[in-house]
Amino acid sequence: MVRRGWLTFPTAALAGVMGTASGKIDLPIPFLSSLLGPSTMPAAVIPSLLVAVIASGMIQSAEMPWTSASVRNVIGHSVATAVGIVLVVFAVSSLTGVFVDDNNSAWLMVRNVTGFLALWSAAKALGAYRFAGLAPVIYLLVAATFARNPMGDVRGWAWILGRNPGDPWGIATVLLGGLLTLVYLLRRRTLIGKARGLGTLP
Amino acid sequence: MLPITRRPAWWLLAPGVILATLYIQQYIPSQRIIAHRESAVAASALLLIFSASLVSVTAAMEAGRDRASRGMTEVSVRSKISIVAARLWPCLTAGAIVQIVGIVLLLSKAGPTPDGFPVLITAGLLAALFVHAGIGFFMGTWLRSLFAVPLALAISYLWLGFAWSFDFVPVRYLAGVALEGCCSANETMDVSAVISLMTFSVVAFLGFVLMATGITDRKLTPRGTNKRMRVIAGITTLGLATSLGLFVARDIGVVPTIPLPLSDAECSNTSPEVCFLPVQLARGDTRQVYADTFTELAAVGMPTIAKVISVSGDQEPVLSAAGVANVVATPGQSRSSALQSAASTYAVAVSEHECGGDASPDLYGWSEVLKVWLVHTAALEVLDPDERDGIPDTSILEGNSGPGEMDFAGQWEILQEADERAQIDWATSAFSELSMCRVPAPIKPGQK
Incomplete structure (x- = not known):
């Protein structure tokens, strides 16, 4: 489930509009530029990151400690909400994509949000607890500093800096995150670390 | 004092240092900072991404720990300042350690240097960490750590990453990463860039802390106390920090450097006289x-040269009417690259002429042919045979000679075939x- 859904879902929708409409803009990254002139990332990365951080935080803060013993599968509800967020972004982005005539950017937005949420969900499944929301931000930061090898090619794992929604590394990230989430969902406890209540106090 | 295991700063210090080391090893080439301490320390501004992220x-x-453990009816015994200090000193220390380790590594990469250690730039980069401590402290007090920690990291990253390329240039110096544009061997840091960074960071830190202490929440403050004024004061302080920083940095261009005076240069007894700065002479x-x-x-x-200097191109033309040549001399330059730098002076001088929009696009190609000839001719006389490998470099001629255009590479071959007198006549x-x-x-084939 999600806390403050009235804030979370509209945020996702707004980010979908903004990310898709600014789809063709590139933002320069300073940390990759020392050898090769400025590098860039698509502007849509920033709204998708904000959606991921806000949505993941809202979802996780609804997982109260006492619900871990509940008959209802609270983890399942969280996963379903995350999927719902992706669906909202998909609907809004593709609609905006029709208006601004830019389907690629719409798919990119959906891919980014899904990828970031997959990273969060994987971190959560592995036992990062309340710091799981850091995983997407750290991934972006590391990609924005180490994505190029000294020859100037972009390394495959830095799919977030690319503009290809079908990037196999991006799909692999989503699949791996989904797999870890599935295992977590069935086991109902994290893969690493001792058993403890879901979502420890903030 | 809290036990060491309860301070996240010490836990995250190791990854921070490792990432900074990897970054230096991969992306900061030693020829960029060689024999120049100032440039090495300025290059460490890129490492703010690691140290500042760690701090925030x-x-x-x-701050999230304090927030989570705060009781409904809590009365604080310690002063606000000592609470903030007790929370933030490990964060700032750990960030400073990452930055200083980076500086030490870069200095060792630069090797022995003739210039002194730039204390001010180091102090400026360490001061830059304060604003990130402020961001982290404010976010941690305002939101639960579930949101605060990722958002603090995202805000720090966005501030460092995007202030850097802001169109209104003074904003770039508020974040600090732009200091990495310093310095070539003939430049020094513009002090006002560092002052701007220090002023903004420290004052903005105060602003964030003021805002953090003024946040009201039913859980955070006893009923009846209204601390809205603190938030307003904090926002005002942030505005003050920004305007002070922008005011100090108002005159700095895209690169935060000022040229070193030529009076520092050491001149040779040769004819023409050659005057280079100590850093340019540090590696041979x-x-x-x-x-x-x-x-x-x-x-x-070719025109006679009276004096050779090496300063930035904005100060002096490549070749002045008085016969002063402005060359590109870098520390560690080999004899053959020094020769290319000298010989290409004439060709660069003509290609930098303002010829207007309707000038022939072939001018550039021809100046390249002239450059190749000059380098070739000088190399035969000045360099030993084993130093002439790869000289002259004709690849740029082939790049210029597209289909349907003038074949400059072919022209160079024809020029090489001609006898010495004809070559000199053509070049002059x-x-x-x-x-x-x-x-x-x-050049006509068979022009003998």
Whole structure:
């Protein structure tokens, strides 16, 4: 489930509009530029990151400690909400994509949000607890500093800096995150670390 | 004092240092900072991404601990300042350690240097960490750590990453990463860039802390106390910090440097006289090569050079009417690259002429042919045979000669076939034609 859904879902929708409409803009990254002139990332990365951080935080803060013993599968509800967020972004982005005539950017937005949420969900499944929301931000930061090898090619794992929604590394990230989430969902406890209540106090 | 295991800063110190080391090893080439302490320390501004992220994440975690353990009816015994200090000192220390380790590694990469250690730039970069501590502390007090920690990291990253390329240039110096544009061997840091960074960071830190202490929440403050004024004061302080920083940095260009005065240069006894700065001479003295090259080329009809200097191109033209040549001399330059730098002076000078929009696009190609000839001719006289490998570099001629355009690579081959007298005649006439923005006549095959 999600806390403050009235804030979370509209945020996702707004980010979908903004990310898709600014789809063709590139933002320069300073940390990759020392050898090769400025590098860039698509502007849509920033709204998708904000959606991921806000949505993941809202979802996780609804997982109260006492619900871990509940008959209802609270983890399942969280996963379903995350999927719902992706669906909202998909609907809004593709609609905006029709208006601004830019389907690629719409798919990119959906891919980014899904990828970031997959990273969060994987971190959560592995036992990062309340710091799981850091995983997407750290991934972006590391990609924005180490994505190029000294020859100037972009390394495959830095799919977030690319503009290809079908990037196999991006799909692999989503699949791996989904797999870890599935295992977590069935086991109902994290893969690493001792058993403890879901979502420890903030 | 809290036990060491309860301070996230110490736990995250190791990854921070490792990432900074990897970054230096991979992306900061030693020729960029060689023999120049100032440039090495300025290059460490790129490492702010690691040190500042560490500071803001750990500050958010620390502040989050206070937030989570605060009781409904809590009365604080310690002063606000000592609470903030007790929370933030490990974060700032850990960030400073990452930054200082980076500086030490970069200094060792730069090797022995003639210039002193730039204390001010180091102090400026360490001061830059304060604003991130402020961001983390504010976010950690305001939101639960579930949101605060990722958002503090994202805000720190966005501030460092995007202030850097802001169109309104003074904003770039508020974040600090732009200091990495300093310095070539003939430049020094513009002090106002560092002052701007320090002023903004420290004052903005105060602003964030004020805002953090003023946040009201039913859980955070006893009912009845209204601390809205603190938030307003904090926002005002942030505005003050920004305007102070922008005011100090108002005159700085895209690169935060000022040229070193030529009076610091050491001149040789050669003819022409060659004057280089100590950093340019720190890895071997190539002044003799420059002098020999210009003497040789004057002998084949190029204008005589009276003095050779190496300053930035904005200060001095490449070749002035008074016969002062402005070359590109870097520390550690080999004899052959010194020769190329000297010999190409004439060709660069003509290609930098303002010829207007309707000038022939072939002018550039011809100046490249002239450059290749100058380098080739000087190399035969000045360099030993084993130093001439790869000289002259004709690849740029092939790049210029597209289908349907003038075949400059072919022209160079024809020029090479001609006898010495004809070559010199062509070069002198090409130089004077190009200086007047006219395209020189193609070289005729068999012109002996």
